[in-house]
Amino acid sequence: MTPASTPIPHPPWHWRARPVTYRAGSWAHIEPLLPRFRLDALRAAPHAPANPYLRTVIREPDAAFDAPVPVGVVSNTYGLAQHQDVVRRCLQGIADCGVPTEELTCELGLTDLGEWMNCRLYFPPRYHHQPADGEPIGLRLEVFNSVDGSSRLVLLLGWLRFVCSNGLVIGETKQEFHDIHNHNLDLDKIPAAIRAGMALVEQDRARLDDWQRHGFKPDRLVPWVDGPLAKTWGKKAACRVFHLCTSGQDGELVDPFAKGPASEKPWAPTLSVPGTATPAKTLYDVSQALSWIAERRTNPEERRDWQTRIPTLLQAL
Known part of the structure; x- marks a missing residue:
């Protein structure tokens, strides 16, 4: 029986000194691996006064953790962006461009506690580019998100050369969605950012061809x-x-x-x-x-x- 998702072997990867593990599979298989979080009051004891300026980020119990686990302390203006919600908005933007999301393949990187995520969405073969050297490169969307206030939410369209797994961000489809996690954070802007980046794919192809010439x-x-x-x-x-x-x-x-x-x-x-x-x-x-x-x-x-x-x-x- 084929596993729902498979580990990706690689040299040790770390984010801020914390180990990162990657798995591959369809979104249907990857999504259940993403933990959920909530914001709670920051207290020294259960019945002690809450800090009026800070809150704590709690990982909810799931198959990996049978009890809530604190993963960070954030300001009281912090806007929590759930990993699943971020990727779902990305999938919406991709679907808006006429790409069936079931055709995407996924890679998911998570820290041990899941507070940081890197999700890679690979587009189907019709979006590949064929350079003169005969080695195809494929289009992918990378999503970076943290729930503990340590990193911004970033989306990045780029290319992957299959023969050597080289990642490349050319510039035209460098459609970065760089947003701070605060009360102004609006995940509904993500689909529009995806559509804007996808509109520039042909310019990216032209840049690749220009580099070859x-x-x-x-x-x-x-x-x-x-x-x-x-x-x-x-x-x-x-x-x-x-x-x-x-x-x-x-x-x-x-x-x-x-x-x-x-x-x-x-x-x-x-x-x-x-x-x-x-x-x-x-x-x-x-x-x-x-x-x-x-x-x-x-x-x-x-x-x-x-x-x-x-x-x-x-x-x-």
Whole structure:
């Protein structure tokens, strides 16, 4: 019998030092995994006076926890956005665009207590893009939400290259819904944000094609790696991108404390990356090297931030 949802193997992922576990399945199988929460008074004892400025966020009992569990303390103006409600609004926006939601595949990341969520919704094959290298990329919507006041609600449309699981946010469909959890939080705005992002998918495809047409001068790679890239992502990541672009291999620094620019750091290969152009000749080739590094950040919020910086880094090249 096929399990309702399956664990996704990966190196340890963490959000704010808390372990994050991912599972895959349909929304019907994923939704029951999402816990519910409520706001309650913050008291030192059951009959003590309540703090007039703060409240506590409580996880409701469910199959995983047989008693309420506090997960955070928030201001009394905090607006609680349930994970299920956020994703349901996303599904509504996707359905408004003519995409049957039963055709979506899902991945759900949760912290142990469920206070932070990352849900990924993958669009059906007709939304895939076929680059000139023959390796398709697919459209996906990522949702980030927390119920403990520690992170904003964020929606992000982007692309995933299947051959190497590279995530890429190009810019046109970077339709971010960045909202603070307060009394003004309005989840009903989510479907409109999804529709606005979906209207720009064709512009995203055009940007991908443009990156494939535009090469760069080989002598620009080293100054770019040692300059803008190292400044933005650090020398270790810049060194890995340099070797991906020149050899198609990922690796690690032999001596992380060795002096010198990123392109000259002592380095040892550990892995040949599938689908990598060797050497990189176009901006699209470089985008995939950047995406490989960004997708493997163990902090999901940091991964998202790195992916959104890729178009700006390419402009510097």
